[in-house]
Amino acid sequence: MxxxxxxxxxxxxxxxxxxxxxxxxxxxxxxxxxxxxxxxxxxxxxxxxxxxxxxxxxxxxxxxxxxxxxxxxxxxxxxxxxxxxxxxxxxxxxxxxxxxxxxxxxxxxxxxxxxxxxxxxxxxxxxxxxxxxALAEKSLRAMDAVGVAAAGEAANESSALSLSIADISASESPIVRLVDSTIHDALKSEASDIHLETQRTGLVIKYRIDGVLGVVKRVDGIEAAHQVLSRVKVIAELDIAERRVPQDGRFKVAVDGREIDLRVSIMPNLFGEDAVLRILDRQHLSGEARQIRLDNLGFEPAARDFIRHMAALPYGLLLVTGPTGSGKTTTLYAALSEINTGLDKIVTIEDPVEYQVADVLQIPVNEKKGLTFARGLRSILRHDPDKIMVGEIRDPETAQ
Incomplete structure (x- = not known):
């Protein structure tokens, strides 16, 4: 043979x-x-x-x-x-x-x-x-370079982290690629939150979509989990050496020509740390805010009419409570949109301002500068308001 x-x-x-x-x-x-x-x-x-x-x-x-x-x-x-x-x-x-x-x-x-x-x-x-x-990566970089050149001056003025396929693939660090691609994928999936949970064997990545939290990826290795959390801290300008106390931060990303805010909460756990990234697509939400009405939110007629009645009263307190992603902010803005006739002074204090609404004075909390919910609320009361919306009641001082 x-x-x-x-x-x-x-x-x-x-x-x-x-x-x-x-x-x-x-x-x-x-x-x-x-x-x-x-x-x-x-x-x-x-x-x-x-x-x-x-x-x-x-x-x-x-x-x-x-x-x-x-x-x-x-x-x-x-x-x-x-x-x-x-x-x-x-x-x-x-x-x-x-x-x-x-x-x-x-x-x-x-x-x-x-x-x-x-x-x-x-x-x-x-x-x-x-x-x-490898050839595809070169092509992606070339295409993205055109977009970067077109952005020009606007890119210099913005501190947002640019997220595109080319940007993600250009990074030599697998941890940077993992974090950036996770954020990019969550945005494309229209998630409201990204959960990064350090567990005994590694990292679990979850998205909250339409109020439901689900696992999307697992990363083996506790060291990889720590590196992912450190990357998030770097982006959010937090202390990467501190792993024993909670930390809060925020950062911006630029995707498809628009800037999106992300609020970061990091908590210690038994195996390291747990991070939650809240996605706040203000430009998208602001467009939606003009369309939000209580009639469109799926309330039972009795509940809808009660909220509408309470929001229209010139006095009283309306509390909206519920778990993360359940629609508290959407409900509040739906109520605001119905009473926002331009004849009342409406003031909100929020952390952060999630929807931008015309003819409403919206105040973002800035704790580093001393503007807390409690301090802001005291100042609002001296600003001749007709109606006030408080984004969160975090402490007894604000509640009182």
Whole structure:
């Protein structure tokens, strides 16, 4: 038998696959399978694609395709070694590098279903996909440079952290990429809060969407969890050396041409620290504020009419209570929008001002400068107000 004939006779079978899965250890199963066959990369991809019923994808075909990071982000593609692309013939392809990794395939499938994208499954060599992602990164940086140049003077005036795919991928630090991509993904998911919880085995990342808190990612390793929390502290200008007491801060990010505020609360726990990032998209919310009415919030008629009646009274106290993300602020602004006729002096004190409302005096709390809720409220009472909204009652002094 000639060498060429021997090579052609090599095939993948169930026994080889079982051995690769059983003995992978720290290696990926596909690497063990490739080592067992000892074939050139292109030949191995062709054999594996045939066995697992995938479409083989060469480096030339990858180069001819265009990136689609709307389903699998650049960061996820780099970490998971998979991608979604549009082939030269216009077909959508979900590209894998390890056909034995059922978890990654299931994750990609879920992303495709969530975005209602139909794609053909393909297989590429790991080195080819890495090289293609490196080329894609250069392209992303070039495109983003155009946006940065166009921003010009505005970028110099703003202290907001710029979040774009190119900015995220440009960072050499995996921790910086993780934090920035998490914030970016949460904004795209329209989350109200990001929870970063340090646990015994690492970090759990959760989003609160429509009032419901759910796990979106887990990061193994307690040291990685500490580094993520330190990164958040750096952005929010907090003390990274202090891990024993609560800290509060804030920062801004720039996404898609608008600035978004994030309020940071950090608390110590048994395994390190726990952070909550409240997302305050003021420009988006201010546009919504003009549309908010009590009729649109889903209240029972009796509850809606009671709130409307209480808000219209020239005296009295209306307390709105509830858990995080339940709609307290939205309810208050809906009530304000209904009584805001321009004939009354309406004053609010908030931390921070979440909605911007015309014809309403809105005062942001600034505890570093001594402007607390209690002090601000005392000053408001001397400002001839008709109606006052207090964002939070945090202490007895404010309540009294």
């Amino acid at each position: 000639t060498t060429a004939t021997a090579t052609q006779a090599i095939a993948i079978d169930a026994e080889l696959v079982r051995t690769a899965l059983a003995s992978a250890g720290a290696e990926r199963p596909v690497d063990r399978l490739a080592a067992a066959l000892a074939l050139p990369s292109e030949r191995f991809v062709a054999l594996a694609a045939e066995y697992f019923e995938l479409e083989p994808l060469s480096m030339a075909q990858l180069r001819a395709s265009s990136a689609d990071f709307g389903v699998v982000s650049f960061v996820d593609a780099t970490q998971r070694l998979c991608a979604t692309v549009t082939a030269a013939d216009g077909r959508k392809l979900a590209v894998l590098t390890d056909p034995l990794d059922s978890r990654t395939r299931a994750w990609v499938a879920q992303r495709l279903r969530a975005r209602r994208v139909e794609a053909h499954w393909a297989l590429a060599a790991t080195d080819d996909l890495r090289a293609w992602l």
